[in-house]
Amino acid sequence: xxxxxxxxxxxxxxxxxxxxxxxxxxxxxxxxxxxxxxxxxxxxxxxxxxxxxxxxxxxxxxxxxxxxxxxxxxxxxxxxxxxxxxxxxxxxxxxxxxxxxxxxxxxxxxxxxxxxxxxxxxxxxxxxxxxxxxxxxxxxxxxxxxxxxxxxxxxxxxxxxxxxxxxxxxxxxxxxxxxxxxxxxxxxxxxxxxxxxxxxxxxxxxxxxxxxxxxxx
Ligand code: ADP
Ligand code: ADP
Numbered sequence: 590x591x592x593x594x595x596x597x598x599x600x601x602x603x604x605x606x607x608x609x610x611x612x613x614x615x616x617x618x619x620x621x622x623x624x625x626x627x628x629x630x631x632x633x634x635x636x637x638x639x640x641x642x643x644x645x646x647x648x649x650x651x652x653x654x655x656x657x658x659x660x661x662x663x664x665x666x667x668x669x670x671x672x673x674x675x676x677x678x679x680x681x682x683x684x685x686x687x688x689x690x691x692x693x694x695x696x697x698x699x700x701x702x703x704x705x706x707x708x709x710x711x712x713x714x715x716x717x718x719x720x721x722x723x724x725x726x727x728x729x730x731x732x733x734x735x736x737x738x739x740x741x742x743x744x745x746x747x748x749x750x751x752x753x754x755x756x757x758x759x760x761x762x763x764x765x766x767x768x769x770x771x772x773x774x775x776x777x778x779x780x781x782x783x784x785x786x787x788x789x790x791x792x793x794x795x796x797x798x799x800x801x802x803x804x805x806x
Pocket of ligand 1: 600
């Protein structure tokens with residue numbers, strides 16, 4: 590479903606990605622591992638249309654995403670790609686339910702439809718009783734699960750996650766990983782995850798190792 594070919598990226602004169610080919614099938618969890626500075630986040634940003642490659646092409650479900658720009662790109666990204674970062678970036682003045690709904694509101698979905706989907710996700714997460722809580726009333730693990738629900742609200746083709754459990758203790762990390770597995774196994778959800786977490790790498794369908802801007806294995 591996702592195919593990147595010949596991805597090159599430099600910052601100034603410094604080559605960061607030196608010709609990366611990368612493919613993901615629907616329903617896979619693919620982990621990207623490798624030392625700090627290997628280019629993992631840069632690749633993830635390019636796969637997610639947050640950054641453009643200097644050379645090469647990224648296709649998501651047959652759409653050549655580096656040909657999109659402006660409003661078309663924003664709409665495509667919001668509807669097809671869900672992002673999860675190490676820090677949740679929830680909006681502090683909004684409730685958990687409202688935070689989850691934000692990408693759906695950006696996509697101009699009706700309020701009822703957005704809230705029904707958000708409630709469904711809260712149920713899957715076992716967090717239905719937290720719907721009206723503000724982020725500062727939630728634990729770190731709960732906040733991160735809400736951020737994952739927000740990434741899922743528009744039923745994106747793919748979730749791109751950068752160190753999603755990097756800031757969690759092992760119990761919360763484990764519960765987040767179990768949620769990823771259940772989304773994969775029950776809904777065929779696809780993930781690309783940059784991680785240093787060995788447990789997460791173990792439960793992945795494939796592990797891609799990067800070094801110095803290239804894929805090693
Ligand atoms: P990783 O995620 O594997 O740690 P990154 O993709 O974040 O690696 O970074 C790879 C290299 O690119 C690092 O040396 C980093 O300093 C550099 N880099 C990343 N983003 C930028 C940027 N916007 N401008 C300049 N250099 C950058
Ligand atoms: P990560 O921890 O995910 O690898 P980084 O700390 O490398 O992220 O980078 C965080 C942000 O800073 C990214 O958006 C990246 O593009 C930017 N960045 C990283 N390194 C540099 C750099 N040397 N110069 C400018 N921006 C950078």
